[in-house]
Structures are given as structure tokens and as C-alpha cells.
Amino acid sequence: GAGVSQTPSNKVTEKGKYVELRCDPISGHTALYWYRQSLGQGPEFLIYFQGTGAADDSGLPNDRFFAVRPEGSVSTLKIQRTERGDSAVYLCASSSTPLGFQFFGPGTRLTVL
Amino acid sequence: DAKTTQPPSMDCAEGRAANLPCNHSTISGNEYVYWYRQIHSQGPQYIIHGLKNNETNEMASLIITEDRKSSTLILPHATLRDTAVYYCIVLITGANSKLTFGKGITLSVRP
Numbered sequence: 001g002a003g004v005s006q007t008p009s010n011k012v013t014e015k016g017k018y019v020e021l022r023c024d025p026i027s028g029h030t031a032l033y034w035y036r037q038s039l040g041q042g043p044e045f046l047i048y049f050q051g052t053g054a055a056d057d058s059g060l061p062n063d064r065f066f067a068v069r070p071e072g073s074v075s076t077l078k079i080q081r082t083e084r085g086d087s088a089v090y091l092c093a094s095s096s097t098p099l100g101f102q103f104f105g106p107g108t109r110l111t112v113l
Numbered sequence: 114d115a116k117t118t119q120p121p122s123m124d125c126a127e128g129r130a131a132n133l134p135c136n137h138s139t140i141s142g143n144e145y146v147y148w149y150r151q152i153h154s155q156g157p158q159y160i161i162h163g164l165k166n167n168e169t170n171e172m173a174s175l176i177i178t179e180d181r182k183s184s185t186l187i188l189p190h191a192t193l194r195d196t197a198v199y200y201c202i203v204l205i206t207g208a209n210s211k212l213t214f215g216k217g218i219t220l221s222v223r224p
Contacts, residue, residue, distance in 0.1 A: 004156075033211060042200055042214030043157065056209050091156050099206045101147070104156030 002026070004105035006092050012111045013082055021077040021108045025094030032075050033102060034067055035091040043091055049075060082112045116140070117201045117215055124221040131188040133218055135201030138182045143205050146177060148186045150197040151217070157200065160186065191222045 005024040013019050025032050030051055035043035045059040049069045057067070064082075069075040079086055089109050093102035118136045125131040137146065147162040161168055161175045163184070168175045174187040188195055200217040204210055 031210075035212075035214075040216075042198075042216055043212070045211040045213065048209050048211055050209075056211065059211070093156070093212075095210070099210055101159040101162065102210075102212065104158065106154075106156050 004092055004094055004103050006090075006105040006108050008108060009106065010109045010111075012113065014113050015082060015084060017082050017112075019079050019082055019110065021079075021090050021110070023075045023077070023092030023094075023105060025073065025075070025092070026096075026103055027073075029094035029096045029103075030072065031095040031097075031102075032069060033093040033095075034075070034077050035093065037089045037091060037107070039088075046077070046090075079110075082110075084112050086110060087112045116203050116213065119199075119201055119215065119218040121216065122219040122221065124223055125191050127193060127222050127224050128190055131191040131195065131220055131222070133186040133188075133199050133201075133220060134183065135186070135218075136183045137201070137203050140181050140203050141205075144203045145206055146175065146181075146184050147202045147204065147212070148173070148175065149200045149202065149212070149214075150195075151200070152194075152197040157212075157214075160199075188220075191220075193222050193224065196220060196222045 032049040034046040037043040048056040052072045064080045067077045089107040091107045093104045095102045148160040149157040151157045177184045198217040
């Protein structure tokens, strides 16, 4: 497709389980961002990739969160030992330039029961 | 600390201009003003950005005051589809242009 895609669109899991969220950026975009959005709040930055490397992971809340982008395209956000407080919409964005206009995907809604 | 402040909500009539204000009194000389919007259940969408001069594109116009401490996003003829949360963001573009969103302003366009 032409835009950023994210799978799954919805994920329901139980407390303590492991989840993986996938992001397919726009082809050719070298910059990839993950954000998290809680109800009623604006998105919060989690991590930024330039190519394959995580250039800035300062937004990851703790070591249960990890993200990879092994081939510089698709990225996976991994959450271990999920907690109810991890429930949110996880947004992915990509960009072709180090400027502020990013293209966002529709998000993955994660619900931890 | 917040870099931008926006009123929580506003409304306007369909077909009229919607003027969305943003204060960024601590903006520095190399920071741009960006506007994004988020329609319900979708990801944010880039609208427009500017540094000093007023900007216009097919979606909107951006008016930045001379002292750059505030700006206004103008949707010239609002439609029902423009109902969304609008975010004003200031950032230095460069190697990592991570976006810092506030709560934004909820625009409701009424028929």
C-alpha cells in the first residue's frame, strides 16, 4: 500500500503476556518513529529509528519495551510482561527526511486485561 | 514543561473559517511551528509548518506573529470532515524530529 500500515489493528491480551506490534513504513522512508497514545492524551514519543539503528529510545517507559528494525524497513515493537497500564493505541510514523512531517499509520489498539 | 498552549476546544459553523490559536512564547529562533490533526480513530495527519513567514497550502494557512510567540491555523471553509483534534507543535528539525504533542484543541464543525 501507499501509506504506513500497522498490524494488528486491535490486540487484546492478558496481564503478563508478551505482545508484538508490527509497522510497515512507506517504502524508502529511512526514519521510523513509534508513539503511544492514551485515552484523551496526545501521542507520546517512544523510539526513533534511522535505518536499522535506534537513534533515540529515550521515550521507552521501561525495559519491558523493546523495538527492532533489522533490515531498515519493517519495525516490531515488543512488550514483555504486559501490564494493564500498557493499554493504549500504539502509533507508528515514517519520514523520508529529518524534518517534522511524518506519515502516521492507523495505530494498533492494545488492551491488556 | 509545555512548549505550546492551546485552548481545549472550539467550534465553528460549516462553511465558515476556523481560526485555531496557539501560543508558543518560549519558541527559539531555529524552531519551526508545525500543525497536525487527528480525526477520531485515525493517526495524526500533517497539515502545515512554518518558521517566520505565513504559509498556505491546499489544506490550510498558517499565520505566525512577527515576534513568533503565537500562531493561528486557518481552515478557510470548514467542513464536517474537519472535525478533529488539532495539535500545534514546535521543534527543531534535524537528525531526530520527534514530535512532542500536547492535548491539542478539539475543533467541532457544526452543520
